[in-house]
Amino acid sequence: xxxxxxxxxxxxxxxxxxxxxxxxxxxxxxxxxxxxxxxxxxxxxxxxxxxxxxxxxxxxxxxxxxxxxxxxxxxxxxxxxxxxxxxxxxxxxxxxxxxxxxxxxxxxxxxxxxxxxxxxxxxxxxxxxxxxxxxxxxxxxxxxxxxxxxxxxxxxxxxxxxxxxxxxxxxxxxxxxxxxxxxxxxxxxxxxxxxxxxxxxxxxxxxxxxxxxxxxxxxxxxxxxxxxxxxxxxxxxxxxxxxxxxxxxxxxxxxxxxxxxxxxxxxxxxxxxxxxxxxxxxxxxxxxxxxxxxxxxxxxxxxxxxxxxxxxxxxxxxxxxxxxxxxxxxxxxxxxxxxxxxxxxxxxxxxxxxxxxxxxxxxxxxxxxxxxxxxxxxxxxxxxxxxxxxxxxxxxxxxxxxxxxxxxxxxxxxxxxxxxxxxxxxxxxxxxxxxxxxxxxxxxxxxxxxx
Amino acid sequence: xxxxxxxxxxxxxxxxxxxxxxxxxxxxxxxxxxxxxxxxxxxxxxxxxxxxxxxxxxxxxxxxxxxxxxxxxxxxxxxxxxxxxxxxxxxxxxxxxxxxxxxxxxxxxxxxxxxxxxxxxxxxxxxxxxxxxxxxxxxxxxxxxxxxxxxxxxxxxxxxxxxxxxxxxxxxxxxxxxxxxxxxxxxxxxxxxxxxxxxxxxxxxxxxxxxxxxxxxxxxxxxxxxxxxxxxxxxxxxxxxxxxxxxxxxxxxxxxxxxxxxxxxxxxxxxxxxxxxxxxxxxxxxxxxxxxxxxxxxxxxxxxxxxxxxxxxxxxxxxxxxxxxxxxxx
Numbered sequence: 001x002x003x004x005x006x007x008x009x010x011x012x013x014x015x016x017x018x019x020x021x022x023x024x025x026x027x028x029x030x031x032x033x034x035x036x037x038x039x040x041x042x043x044x045x046x047x048x049x050x051x052x053x054x055x056x057x058x059x060x061x062x063x064x065x066x067x068x069x070x071x072x073x074x075x076x077x078x079x080x081x082x083x084x085x086x087x088x089x090x091x092x093x094x095x096x097x098x099x100x101x102x103x104x105x106x107x108x109x110x111x112x113x114x115x116x117x118x119x120x121x122x123x124x125x126x127x128x129x130x131x132x133x134x135x136x137x138x139x140x141x142x143x144x145x146x147x148x149x150x151x152x153x154x155x156x157x158x159x160x161x162x163x164x165x166x167x168x169x170x171x172x173x174x175x176x177x178x179x180x181x182x183x184x185x186x187x188x189x190x191x192x193x194x195x196x197x198x199x200x201x202x203x204x205x206x207x208x209x210x211x212x213x214x215x216x217x218x219x220x221x222x223x224x225x226x227x228x229x230x231x232x233x234x235x236x237x238x239x240x241x242x243x244x245x246x247x248x249x250x251x252x253x254x255x256x257x258x259x260x261x262x263x264x265x266x267x268x269x270x271x272x273x274x275x276x277x278x279x280x281x282x283x284x285x286x287x288x289x290x291x292x293x294x295x296x297x298x299x300x301x302x303x304x305x306x307x308x309x310x311x312x313x314x315x316x317x318x319x320x321x322x323x324x325x326x327x328x329x330x331x332x333x334x335x336x337x338x339x340x341x342x343x344x345x346x347x348x349x350x351x352x353x354x355x356x357x358x359x360x361x362x363x364x365x366x367x368x369x370x371x372x373x374x375x376x377x378x379x380x381x382x383x384x385x386x387x388x389x390x391x392x393x394x395x396x397x398x399x400x401x402x403x404x405x406x407x408x409x410x411x412x413x414x415x416x417x418x419x420x421x422x423x424x425x426x427x428x429x430x431x432x433x434x435x436x437x438x439x440x441x442x443x444x445x446x447x448x449x450x451x
Numbered sequence: 452x453x454x455x456x457x458x459x460x461x462x463x464x465x466x467x468x469x470x471x472x473x474x475x476x477x478x479x480x481x482x483x484x485x486x487x488x489x490x491x492x493x494x495x496x497x498x499x500x501x502x503x504x505x506x507x508x509x510x511x512x513x514x515x516x517x518x519x520x521x522x523x524x525x526x527x528x529x530x531x532x533x534x535x536x537x538x539x540x541x542x543x544x545x546x547x548x549x550x551x552x553x554x555x556x557x558x559x560x561x562x563x564x565x566x567x568x569x570x571x572x573x574x575x576x577x578x579x580x581x582x583x584x585x586x587x588x589x590x591x592x593x594x595x596x597x598x599x600x601x602x603x604x605x606x607x608x609x610x611x612x613x614x615x616x617x618x619x620x621x622x623x624x625x626x627x628x629x630x631x632x633x634x635x636x637x638x639x640x641x642x643x644x645x646x647x648x649x650x651x652x653x654x655x656x657x658x659x660x661x662x663x664x665x666x667x668x669x670x671x672x673x674x675x676x677x678x679x680x681x682x683x684x685x686x687x688x689x690x691x692x693x694x695x696x697x698x699x700x701x702x703x704x705x706x707x708x709x710x711x712x713x714x715x716x717x718x719x720x721x722x723x724x725x726x727x728x729x730x731x732x733x734x735x736x737x738x739x740x741x742x743x744x745x746x747x748x749x750x751x752x753x754x755x756x757x758x759x760x761x762x763x764x765x766x767x768x769x770x771x772x773x774x775x776x777x778x779x780x781x
Contacts, residue, residue: 057780062556065551066548066552075512076530076537079530083528083531086526086527091523092745094520097520098753101509101516102756103756105509106760110766111767113501113506116780117502117780118502164742166742167748170748405535408538416545426558
């Protein structure tokens with residue numbers, strides 16, 4: 001069977017961007033967490049905060065390196081795989097990418113050197129400033145790339161002449177209708193991802209009995225961050241969804257698997273959407289819920305997929321990704337509040353909670369990826385929504401070329417992901433240095449007691 | 452303004468790529484030299500590039516970024532023709548970049564493996580870049596001569612990186628490693644010379660128009676400083692690398708500086724050959740340029756940020772000046 005080169009090109013780009021996003025989704029939040037550790041140490045002189053910083057800055061460095069190298073792949077692939085995108089939309093996409101390189105990439109890459117290796121060469125204040133600049137740089141990077149992505153979803157501020165986009169109003173282009181929602185939703189996702197990572201790794205260390213006082217402080221930081229952010233994230237997600245309904249109704253119809261336009265639409269909890277028969281098999285539904293969520297009225301009208309025949313995204317993928325994201329979000333809410341409750345009560349963290357937290361270490365990755373699949377697959381068949389089709393901008397490489405490079409990429413990524421998690425595990429399994437701060441810290445190992 | 456913007460951006464792209472070669476060139480060169488060193492030396496070598504490699508690598512992102520941004524009609528042709536070497540280069544850069552971190556963070560037993568990955572990544576990236584350069588300056592054709600030429604550059608360009616790596620190590624190291632760097636420099640010098648000569652003669656051979664530009668009077672006289680300074684720099688390198696004592700006494704930067712001069716001259720020569728084309732013989736930079744208002748919008752960004760970037764990059768080099776010490780987060 002001959003694979004469609006277009007499908008292969010899309011799988012290749014999806015593989016690259018999925019692999020890439022794993023790392024910024026950690027570093028964007030972790031950079032600020034590290035700044036917080038450093039500031040706490042500077043203010044309190046409590047050595048434990050400094051040890052927390054030293055432990056996590058190593059993980060930050062490794063994660064950052066993976067983000068950088070996988071990000072370079074992205075910028076080249078715009079040209080190698082989707083040359084039509086820049087030919088047609090380059091007047092708009094180009095400057096946004098350019099500003100990302102100019103205002104973020106160099107900033108983070110340069111000051112990262114000082115942040116990581118310059119502590120003994122510059123003053124404490126300069127080092128603190130370098131750390132802050134890295135954190136700001138990672139967030140600026142998110143700003144530009146999400147401005148571009150949002151513009152591709154909800155394009156404004158342009159004119160089209162002969163199939164080529166021209167910029168009319170840069171403020172409208174950057175602050176396009178979906179940008180504020182997508183930016184806040186993604187930034188919060190990054191903070192949640194790092195919150196569960198630091199809480200999870202700390203819980204894992206506690207279960208192993210290699211923790212110290214700093215481990216507990218980090219765990220608490222992660223848990224509290226998550227507990228505060230997750231309700232905000234759910235509210236932001238709701239607003240983002242309403243914005244999507246306004247601008248990309250076909251995407252919402254796929255998320256909800258609503259086939260026919262209807263009033264009082266039910267919410268399909270789970271089911272198997274079937275695009276051939278245009279119905280959802282084995283659907284479990286909550287009556288009126290879809291209308292209620294989307295229009296805030298039980299009788300509101302929800303547009304169905306059949307209104308967008310030939311111009312709506314693959315339904316099952318979007319439908320399921322959306323449910324994975326939602327489910328993970330709910331789980332995060334439950335776990336973080338349960339954990340926050342234990343911390344606020346001031347009692348020992350229960351062994352069961354440690355187990356659950358360590359199991360949730362990479363939950364942010366699952367939710368973030370699922371969320372991106374909803375929004376990106378949900379944009380198809382368009383690359384610029386409603387205006388430019390993905391199929392029209394692809395390079396004409398042969399299936400063989402694309403298949404062999406895809407094979408190479410996937411092999412490399414799987415290898416790197418395994419190595420990354422192995423390295424994390426190895427670093428986390430070493431006894432915490434902060435143990436030396438308290439005499440006889442937790443002599444009774446691996447009981448899960450954190451007195 | 453309309454006429455100037457594409458020229459400004461092609462110059463900015465050239466500057467970014469030149470900076471990439473002389474900066475990431477020494478990182479890649481150190482990677483290529485890694486297998487020749489003892490374990491202790493490997494640590495020092497990698498410490499010497501530790502704080503810099505990430506920012507150095509960003510220059511190629513800027514270079515390719517400007518190609519995408521400012522010349523959208525050329526980027527597709529260039530990058531799709533170079534699909535395979537670009538992909539290989541990316542594999543190389545990925546491997547090199549992560550090996551740098553993994554080698555100290557994974558279990559000790561795996562360190563050797565990551566050292567090998569560091570070397571292999573550097574080798575793949577350097578050779579792919581040679582291939583890309585060779586294919587580009589022969590007009591991105593797919594004939595046998597193009598392929599042979601690209602292969603030849605792929606084999607010789609790494610020598611330039613080895614030289615840059617050795618030159619960098621002269622600045623950053625002492626003792627036995629310093630002596631080794633001198634030897635490595637001596638060994639790589641002829642191969643680098645061949646690479647530079649090949650690149651220089653390729654464009655006039657491919658295009659009679661370019662040949663005409665180089666070899667007619669009075670142009671030939673005006674351009675004379677380029678080949679002459681390259682020859683002088685080459686022989687200066689040849690002599691200096693036989694006088695390690697001179698280099699050791701506060702002159703360790705001379706080798707690297709001469710290499711920078713060589714790269715600069717080669718870049719100027721190439722620019723003179725190719726201008727105003729962006730794809731030799733097929734498309735000039737005005738045809739390839741993006742809309743003027745888009746170029747204007749990013750022009751302000753480049754005009755403001757590029758000097759700032761150069762300033763703080765220089766600051767990082769000042770912070771980490773002097774001989775390399777062990778990399779420590781503390």
